[in-house]
Amino acid sequence: MKAENEDTALALGNRIRSLRQRLKLTLDETATAAGISKPFLSQVERARATPSLTSLAGIAQALGATLEYFVDTPAEARPVCRVEERKFFGFADSANQFGWLTNLSMDRKLDAILVRMPAGQQRSEVTTHAGEEFLYVISGQIALTLQGTTFDLQAGDTAHYESTVPHAWANTGDEETVLVWVGTPRLF
Known part of the structure; x- marks a missing residue:
């Protein structure tokens, strides 16, 4: 898993640097527009740091790109996702790992x-x-937790709610939790 995370960080850093250089933007200009420090952006580009989802969104906005551009996505939209092709990714501000169950397509x-x-x-x-x-x-x-009320969900349980309701989750158990999250609108 560690090697896969290093490969993902390297690919992310290369994509950011490549787009920034194509746009002829300096590290300083991009970092300022993204709301992060120049040294941190440099570390991200060299795969020495992993940005949080918020930082990555800022970088994407500063470069005029979508978050989807920076996440390893299939080259073509297909209706089927094969388990052997699923890659998990994470964000610096979370220990959770995420794997796409749908292929990314702009019309979804x-x-x-x-x-x-x-x-x-x-x-x-x-x-x-x-x-x-x-x-x-x-x-x-x-x-x-939905609007201050906490619900304990076990294997097999489901929840469906409006995202406008303040919400958060935590794993309260002593083992890994695996869940399927489905949401609109698209994250990336």
């Missing part, structure tokens, strides 16, 4: 992602956004 309305949460994973940041979400717990357990 929703995303489906397999989420692996380590045992004891602390509650995620409380968030709200437009759209709706559906969770299906495959194994383990999570605590889902």
